[in-house]
Amino acid sequence: MIGVFDSGVGGLTVLKALLRELPAERFVYLGDTARLPYGTKSAETVGRYALQAAEALAGYGLKCLVMACNTASAVALPAVRAQLSTLPVIGVIEPGAEAAAAASPSGRIAVLATEGTVRGGAYQQAILRRRPDAQVYALPAPLFVALAEEGLSDGPIAEAVAHHYLDALFAAAGAGAPDTLVLGCTHFPMVAAAIRAAVGPAVRIVDSAETTARHVRAALCQAGLAQAGGQGGLRLLATDAPERFARIGARFLERPIGEREVELIDL
Amino acid sequence: MIGVFDSGVGGLTVLKALLRELPAERFVYLGDTARLPYGTKSAETVGRYALQAAEALAGYGLKCLVMACNTASAVALPAVRAQLSTLPVIGVIEPGAEAAAAASPSGRIAVLATEGTVRGGAYQQAILRRRPDAQVYALPAPLFVALAEEGLSDGPIAEAVAHHYLDALFAAAGAGAPDTLVLGCTHFPMVAAAIRAAVGPAVRIVDSAETTARHVRAALCQAGLAQAGGQGGLRLLATDAPERFARIGARFLERPIGEREVELIDL
Numbered sequence: 001m002i003g004v005f006d007s008g009v010g011g012l013t014v015l016k017a018l019l020r021e022l023p024a025e026r027f028v029y030l031g032d033t034a035r036l037p038y039g040t041k042s043a044e045t046v047g048r049y050a051l052q053a054a055e056a057l058a059g060y061g062l063k064c065l066v067m068a069c070n071t072a073s074a075v076a077l078p079a080v081r082a083q084l085s086t087l088p089v090i091g092v093i094e095p096g097a098e099a100a101a102a103a104s105p106s107g108r109i110a111v112l113a114t115e116g117t118v119r120g121g122a123y124q125q126a127i128l129r130r131r132p133d134a135q136v137y138a139l140p141a142p143l144f145v146a147l148a149e150e151g152l153s154d155g156p157i158a159e160a161v162a163h164h165y166l167d168a169l170f171a172a173a174g175a176g177a178p179d180t181l182v183l184g185c186t187h188f189p190m191v192a193a194a195i196r197a198a199v200g201p202a203v204r205i206v207d208s209a210e211t212t213a214r215h216v217r218a219a220l221c222q223a224g225l226a227q228a229g230g231q232g233g234l235r236l237l238a239t240d241a242p243e244r245f246a247r248i249g250a251r252f253l254e255r256p257i258g259e260r261e262v263e264l265i266d267l
Numbered sequence: 268m269i270g271v272f273d274s275g276v277g278g279l280t281v282l283k284a285l286l287r288e289l290p291a292e293r294f295v296y297l298g299d300t301a302r303l304p305y306g307t308k309s310a311e312t313v314g315r316y317a318l319q320a321a322e323a324l325a326g327y328g329l330k331c332l333v334m335a336c337n338t339a340s341a342v343a344l345p346a347v348r349a350q351l352s353t354l355p356v357i358g359v360i361e362p363g364a365e366a367a368a369a370a371s372p373s374g375r376i377a378v379l380a381t382e383g384t385v386r387g388g389a390y391q392q393a394i395l396r397r398r399p400d401a402q403v404y405a406l407p408a409p410l411f412v413a414l415a416e417e418g419l420s421d422g423p424i425a426e427a428v429a430h431h432y433l434d435a436l437f438a439a440a441g442a443g444a445p446d447t448l449v450l451g452c453t454h455f456p457m458v459a460a461a462i463r464a465a466v467g468p469a470v471r472i473v474d475s476a477e478t479t480a481r482h483v484r485a486a487l488c489q490a491g492l493a494q495a496g497g498q499g500g501l502r503l504l505a506t507d508a509p510e511r512f513a514r515i516g517a518r519f520l521e522r523p524i525g526e527r528e529v530e531l532i533d534l
Contacts, residue, residue, distance in 0.1 A: 033307075034302075034312055040511060157431060160423060240308050
């Protein structure tokens, strides 16, 4: 069983990529919907919540834990690794940073994320560790979260919001603009088309959901833990409002979710 | 001391109206920023949080408690009243419903609110109790919360979102459109100009922050509890991220808030 943890439904974009990458594996996904969003909370609070969630997921008998939440990955990965010392624990920041550092010709890399992720500086540091010459621009873009949850992922409002966040850096900077943009929040792959419309066709967009899924597959193969065959499987857990989780989550997972498919748990 | 409770910074629009209406009173405001938003959480969870917050505020020696949070008012007012049986506890739903029922010539009344408030049906019921002939249309408009918090309260994005939420009911309905619109979320007075631009000049907009403040003053006068003179005062409490509370809250309160002015408390 592979555990996937997020503050809510956003991590379902990571789960979707994992299901595609590892179709024979069994997954248990936990969305901490009672306490979302993590992006505006302090590092201490997010760290405490992430440890509780990791503990709960460990009870399902995991061989690997994926912290699909960018904010939790940014502030709580070392603490969760220390707590679950026998398991590989994989966050979304390092795979995204690695892909961005490799993809960018100029080293000018923009990271779109939540306020908490930007403030914590984890993407900036992870990119600079791999590529000390990089110039990293981290932009908080919290409205995209609300747009994605409301099903307004594309269309004129999403594009206007994308221009609002990105034009100063991409359109105004001209030749000095970033050539690579990291979607540093699990919600943002949902609004990728609007972001693409704002930054134009030449910018490389790094989807940290996809890069994380490839990273998980590589880690499992390397450790000899990958499932050779089988049908796979999925359990969905939420800490509150399973009806909303099913309704909004279906858009993120791109398949219907029955309300009774979502199990309510307490942390 | 008058206690004011909200899930976050939104209730500062109610506090602002209270400070204007009752300048001689002392206020203590609690924003449960660690656990916001309430609007997407289940009624059970919101009820539990509201009781904890009311208990904490009661410890400050209150003569009155204002539940500035629409979602908490909708689902937890009876429970909080039962818990604080010696205090007047005033929510934001009843004053808003009363004002709307009185303001509407046709009885066609729209309520803009969060998902939780709409689903709970409290505005609908409160309006129909006063005016059984009314036709109440409740619309969830969660994006306005994100826009107000991000400082995008007016301008083209806010107006596009207002049209997105309101055109089907107001522009398309023609002569059968509502004549009155209740701002049924504490964040929405911040985007009132964009809402006004979408619905046109003829629609009566009921701001539940202002109607609640007038209601509190009336209740205090009637109970002989109003402060006759004095300078007033304000304490601000938050359960997480006081820096963000100060930064975003200043826009809602329309005055600077020092970060050290916000006290961090645990519930």
